[in-house]
Amino acid sequence: MAVFDTHCHLDIVASQGIPVEAGVQNAMEAGLEGLVQISTDLRSATFNSQLPQRLKHLLEARPDFQLRWTAGLHPEAADQLETLEDIFSIVRKHRDDREFLGIGETGLDYFHSTEFVEQQKQSLKRHLELARELQLPIVIHTRDTRQYEPGKTQSVQDTLQAVQDVGGIRGVLHCFTYSYEEAMPFVDLGWKVSFSGILTFKNSHTLHEAAVRLPLDCLMVETDAPFLAPVPNRGKTNQPAYVVHTLEFLKNLRAEKLGEDPEQVQAAIEKNTRDFLAFKK
Ligand SMILES: [Zn+2]
Secondary structure, three states: OOEEEEEEOHHHHHHOOOOHHHHHHHHHHOOEEEEEEOOOOHHHHHHHHHHHHHOHHHHHHOOOOEEEEEEOOOHHHHHHHHHHHHHHHHHHHHOOOOOEEEEEEEEEEOOOOOOOHHHHHHHHHHHHHHHHHHOOOEEEEEEOOOOOOOOOOHHHHHHHHHHHHHOOOOEEEOOOOOOHHHHHHHHHOOOEEEEOHHHHOOOOHHHHHHHHHOOHHHEEEOOOEOOOOOOOOOOOOOOHHHHHHHHHHHHHHHHHHHOOOHHHHHHHHHHHHHHHHOOOO
């Protein structure tokens, strides 16, 4: 089983009681092929840049396991815009490292902070420009404050506009929580759509529909650990190993609703993840 957790925060997982090494070891034991460690600020970008060295002993023992990391400023941290150049220096310095994947997470979050919307937009634009310049994939976070109406999510629409304005970029909509209508313009640009443990929640009806309607070749899975642990671990501290539950759910959902072969769904998700890693030129 070659499963990949395409989005996790091992540093935040560690702050909730599961040490970084244990998080990676558990992922290896659960049969994962790799994980992408995501940055949210200068501190985590620095942490990530040191991770391959720190985990050297674990990674050397399992040469088939792939560690990847990103650097970027989360929209909720848009008040730290002055740190962006330092984060981008880390990107430039590690651009060609094998373990370095790309830029993010960045994006627009109108749910947590409406106070810094202009800073968020500025930050997103600068991330996108760097992604284009260096030919790197980008990891996008969006969240909205408005009452949900399919196809009318402002943060997603503003993100799409920014992506189109800069042009020539590919990436992933991480922890996707909206509808088919929101995802498709990105899918048409060759982007991936990643589902977290929220997909396994009983009441995620819109999301279930999106996961069924979206084309198979855009789908990926992630934990966003330590947040949003999937059923049957809901409420626990999430960790990369738990991504297997979201994958199982997605396979079974597509099998049940579309009659697709679960093994083929899994093979497609594996291929999509490899394609995503190859967005880095
Ligand atoms: Zn995240």
